[in-house]
Amino acid sequence: MYGYAGKVLYIDLNTGKTWVEPLNQEYAKKYVGGIGLGMRLWLDNSKAGVDPLSPDNPLVLSIGPISGTVFPTAGNGHSFVAKSPATFGIGEAVAHGTFGSELKRAGYDAVIFKGSSEKPVYLWLDDDSVQLMDASHLLGKSPSETEDIIKQDLGDYYVRVAAIGLAGEKLSRIACIINEKTRAAGRTGMGAVMGSKNLKAIAVRGTNDIRVAKPTEFIEMVKEFHERMKGPAAQKYRTLGTSENILVHNALQCMPTRNYNNAHFENAKKVSGEYLNEKFVVKIIGCSSCAMRCEHEVVVPEGPYKGTLTRMEYETLWAMGPYCGIDELDAIVKGMELCNYYGIDAISAGVVVAFAMDCYENGLLSTKDFDGLEANFGNSEALIQILEKIGTRTGIGNILAEGVRIAAQKIGKGAEKLAQHIKGLEVTGYDLRCLKTAALGFAVSFRGADHNRHGAYAFDVKGKVDRLKAEKGRGKLVRDMEDIYALIDSLIVCKFSRGTYYKGLVDMATLYTLVTGIEMTAEELKKSGERINTVARLINIREGLGRKDDTLPWKVLNLPIPDDGPVKGAYVxxxxxxxxxxxxxQSRGWNSNGIPTKMKLEELNMNALLKIVEEKLEV
Amino acid sequence: MVKIHDKKFVSADAEKCVGCQICEYMCSWTKEKAFNPIKSRIRVVRVNQLANMAVTCRRCEDPPCVAACPRDALKQSEDSGTILVDDDKCNGCGWCIEACDYGAVMLHFESKIVYICDLCKDEEGGPQCIKWCPEEALSLVTSDILAQKARISAVRKLFQDQKMHREK
Structure with missing residues (x-):
């Protein structure tokens, strides 16, 4: 067998029992790998209505068929799937680095964690040896510290580790899972699911050979993509990086600022990607097998946070910078480091802090609530203090660690209006009031507010459509992008490399065939993309989500952009x-309640899942 | 008599190396027709995010690995400096591994015989790691070339500094 390892590892944390089952070949072809395979496996291993933080919510770790090969960006990703404690629908998050390729060499396509361990443990996968190790000495440690200690304990430097921090242990709904210091499976609270299982870390060492079905053609394709990655499609990531977006979005006035009170930030230049690269970036590094490398490592050169080292991207810079009204780059970098330290999704963390600041400015929270802190927008000291509180769940941080939706419910007094989320997941750095294709993509995203489920902002930002207009046709634009993005996260290749697939699905299908030997066409692959989005929808329907949840944050629907300029007054x-x-x-073939029809499910060969929606379709 | 341009080895520029492991993948592919870093003759070390470097055999003068072998299984080719392993004599004891300061000698966990970079002597295009490195961080050097490079960059820096002083 090529591409797939052919094995799924099950770990019952209740009993400590582990067993291996062969990979379901039909699932492999229909759901590809990564999040697609992960969601399908999750569905088989869970019951409707499961509490996300209960032992009955399985956590699936999955990789794709390309993992472990030298294909640029495609060898190294992995994904986590479980019911999300933030959205109560399907949760998933992808990370890159070297962890995924190591797991493939250890011989697994997926690992499914069931139950919950009585004592804190970490999993040690040493090729086909599976051990649950005592993790009591790792409690309270950051993912980075955990990684170092495990390597030392096991006496092997090349062990790859994915771990949670204190936030995951304390079941924060914005907790993430971090591998190799700076790579995060960030969104939808997967760290809390891991924490609820008393599973501190996953350590992997794999030494099996990875071969491909058609080596000569495969190597030719690798060569071609190495060339493409030196070209324009990857230039942004190789140079300024995603932080370039700060000034671009600011100029277009589509950068949510101060918790959506504005759409542009007057001090954007002080936190720009250009300034970051000039003063802070010291090195750009790459993941395993990557031929473009994008990871901008920054070090604070002076001041109180001097020496702070972390990775920096647009989203996290935006969230803790402009979105909190903060224009001090050193504090933002420190904030990022704190998020990695405690293991919290830095996007959600920034949005939560901005929400808290908005509550403070509107009198819903007082100085007393912040233990004496004046939590105004723009106060960088407040950012740091609030992040500390969230990470440790102390003071107001105990509520904020729940994410904005639940925090707003607990605060009451109309705080819901200030909670900018969709389906319970915090917004990201695109002002949806003036990016209406993106607004649709965000509203229907199965994991809640996110740009990475569709990338539909590109149509708006690049001026391919009238971004202020909501019109027919946007549905198809979003749908097609969703299908490609689902495939990207299932194959798994890196989203930053999407532009190098000049022929899109045709290139992806070729890659799949050369690696696995399984004949795949662009049409079939497209269908898999649609199927993956559909299974996510079915899971969400099973868990009680529907059209009512395909909505937008309160301010997007109610607060017109006040900033003078081309988008003044815009909202949805x-x-x-x-x-x-x-x-x-309609473009998806779903009914008006957003439920996939029988005909559509049959077309996608998903008849087995019809039972989930049968009753709802009859109504 | 060894000429100064003869004894070459693969060296990584720590400034350019990003730790992507493509050299490892392509080395194991070339040598073993499999993607598997543990079978690569060049290994990447990432001490932290800022310190990345690929390391392989440096073809030492008077190589300690050769001296350490109690079975005379290793010898150094006089002209190229390649460490040659006699498969029949090597019993995988690992003294050469301990002796090497660079971790460039490794034990093959299937054949149980040690393996060391041979600069892809059987490949037409020479060392495949160099050919594939997307960052052009790897190069084939001699100790003389390394010294030249260091010298030139030191002098360049000096003159740049002077220029900056003048501009002040």
């Missing part, structure tokens, strides 16, 4: 949202 009306949703559902 309910009529516009409904028009967009109807158009999208």
């Amino acid at each position: 009306t309910l009529d516009e949202l409904n028009l967009l949703l109807d158009d999208y559902y």
